Amino acid sequence: MNHQDLMTVLLSHSLFSDFSDEALNQVFRAHYYEKREYEKDQVIHFQNECCRTMDLILSGRVAVQNLDREGNVLTISIFQDGDVLGANLIFSSRNNYPMTVLAQSLVEILHLDQEMILELCQMNRTFMIGLMKAISDKTLILTDKINAISMKTIRQCIIDFLHYESRIQKSQRIRLPSSKKDLAQRFGIQRSSLSRELNKMRQDGLIDYDAKTITIKDLDARTD
């Protein structure tokens, strides 16, 4: 991807939609930026690492994860092309990544220097408003996550997940978006615990499932 291709991609992005070709070129000539590729499973940013750039995902999928010292993983959210990472760290009073950012596939990322972001904000209201929206939406992702996992049993997490996916996929038969291992990490639990609870739920007549799908039979069935 050469410079002009990059400009074309950017101009089609909502954040940059209000920029003229020349204005954008000018900013990109005046500031540091870098397009980098990351392989699957490569760490893009370590927890506690200092944030110096805002990252725009050009292609691929990226996971934001909370790891504890025992190696347990809690996946907070998955981001993909068009999404922006680290914007909040540029404006906040602390700028260490609070979580690990990990490539989930081959990923292309455009790293944009802090200075450039500040200048882009100065230059263009659409960019600034868009960035505020992006940062604000991050707070909602985090509150959603807290809602989804805090003070819940595994069964409740699964039921909430199934309700959500069933609405999205418009079906009682839910194709798993990823492996069961990933699903366990999304809940921040052991894989074997997920397996066990799914089994129990099948015995209780709530669901049926196989390797790739879960079918809702009766999530509100009483078993007390």
Add this chain to the structure above:
Amino acid sequence: MNHQDLMTVLLSHSLFSDFSDEALNQVFRAHYYEKREYEKDQVIHFQNECCRTMDLILSGRVAVQNLDREGNVLTISIFQDGDVLGANLIFSSRNNYPMTVLAQSLVEILHLDQEMILELCQMNRTFMIGLMKAISDKTLILTDKINAISMKTIRQCIIDFLHYESRIQKSQRIRLPSSKKDLAQRFGIQRSSLSRELNKMRQDGLIDYDAKTITIKDLDARTD
């Protein structure tokens, strides 16, 4: 507090520090705003309630809490005078309060209409940057909370809390900032469970405590 007093208070706030007296007066004449008082324990915003205003705390303390249907409480954070609430909801793609906002004492809040916030952003760069900082800092509060409670035993939560407070209070003897009940809610656990674990930790020689203080003896003592 009359109108002029309010203007004086606002002008001393960092968000408004760059406004002239006249400019601020003009905006406040043109838009809806309301100063309200809330009693201790009064709900300021219910979970899922639609957000129409940004709230500036003029005095008192406010808790943001996550309540589940069984009535368990997880306190996310406490805010006080000068802090801003709801700013992220004004710019995000969803505008329902994800958590309950509760007065912890007698509270005075200035509710500022969405329109006014947008206009203030247009008018004044300091205001807009300040708002971005406020929203960005909210994401850090949330990630900190996830770090503090997810995949942790009660003992680990307590130890982390003690390390943190010991650094803040510069002492091994930690004055509890609130009741043990509040502390339990901060961890999202039962009060009796906190009590039990503190007792165990005392038996294990990690700490000593009474009603108002906890004294660190040796947090790294091994008990396995």
Add this chain to the structure above:
DNA sequence: ATTAAAAAGTTACCATGGTCACACATCAGG
């Protein structure tokens, strides 16, 4: 000083879910 209401401590009971170990299954690369 009296008393009602919070807060705090205590304990037995037991459900949830983490740990570990092992058996299969699936899949990609040589």
Add this chain to the structure above:
DNA sequence: CCTGATGTGTGACCATGGTAACTTTTTAAT
């Protein structure tokens, strides 16, 4: 086709922490 890696199912064991019921202490109000 084989093979090693990765995902998945299962079960025994047991620590953690929720529940509930009670007592004791502290606080605040009259």
